[in-house]
Amino acid sequence: EIMLTQSPATLSLSPGERATLSCRASQSISNYLAWYQQKPGQAPRLLIYDTSNRATGIPARFSGSGSGTDFTLTISSLEPEDFAVYYCQQRTSWPLTFGGGTKVEIK
Amino acid sequence: EVQLLESGGNLVQPGGSLRLSCAASGFTFSNYAMTWVRLAPGKGLEWVSANTDSGDRTYYGDSVKGRFTISRDNSKNTLYLQMNSLRAEDTAVYYCAKRSYGTGGWIDYWGQGTLVTVSS
Numbered sequence: 582e583i584m585l586t587q588s589p590a591t592l593s594l595s596p597g598e599r600a601t602l603s604c605r606a607s608q609s610i611s612n613y614l615a616w617y618q619q620k621p622g623q624a625p626r627l628l629i630y631d632t633s634n635r636a637t638g639i640p641a642r643f644s645g646s647g648s649g650t651d652f653t654l655t656i657s658s659l660e661p662e663d664f665a666v667y668y669c670q671q672r673t674s675w676p677l678t679f680g681g682g683t684k685v686e687i688k
Numbered sequence: 689e690v691q692l693l694e695s696g697g698n699l700v701q702p703g704g705s706l707r708l709s710c711a712a713s714g715f716t717f718s719n720y721a722m723t724w725v726r727l728a729p730g731k732g733l734e735w736v737s738a739n740t741d742s743g744d745r746t747y748y749g750d751s752v753k754g755r756f757t758i759s760r761d762n763s764k765n766t767l768y769l770q771m772n773s774l775r776a777e778d779t780a781v782y783y784c785a786k787r788s789y790g791t792g793g794w795i796d797y798w799g800q801g802t803l804v805t806v807s808s
Contacts, residue, residue, distance in 0.1 A: 582750065615794050617733070624783055624798035625725075625733065636796065668733050672792065676749045677723075682732040 585680035604669035697802030710784030718762035721787040726780035741790035
């Protein structure tokens with residue numbers, strides 16, 4: 582099973598600041614990584630797939646990068662609606678796995 | 689518009705069984721792989737199970753293998769999750785989700801979830 586480790590667990594930032602979230606895989610997953618956003622009481626939403634492709638309707642302030650085992654989600658300038666939990670996920674091999682999540686909270 | 693509506697969540701005793709359903713609409717259900725993901729209280733997302741568009745291939749997470757069975761009825765546009773030998777640690781909101789193509793891909797749409805509580 583491929584383990585995904587996200588860091589930090591919590592990120593305390595102010596609106597307008599830049600957020601950098603990390604996801605590290607226990608083995609190479611090529612570029613088969615996605616990022617999801619989840620707000621309390623809501624279903625998750627796909628933000629980024631295949632490491633760096635924005636899903637339909639996702640604002641340009643969200644970007645993804647990386648390859649192999651180290652990946653990054655960057656939010657260039659936090660909007661109030663961006664405070665949420667973010668998960669990475671791999672689909673290189675079964676079972677599919679998620680990272681433990683990073684909570685982006687208002688400082 | 690893609691819609692996924694889960695049902696069947698309930699309070700069940702440890703060792704009991706439950707079947708979740710997910711009614712899909714707004715897309716050609718038989719063309720897409722589907723999956724179940726859960727979110728336990730205070731925990732992160734956990735992938736549970738998936739199948740391909742025809743249902744001929746199924747996959748399970750280690751924590752549910754041998755206890756849960758995923759299936760689908762393409763004539764009814766419905767996905768199922770049969771859960772047996774339930775444990776307290778299965779307590780979670782269960783999400784039905786669509787994948788982006790027939791044999792896999794990313795999860796591009798999610799339902800709103802159904803709550804399963806395993807407790808005596």
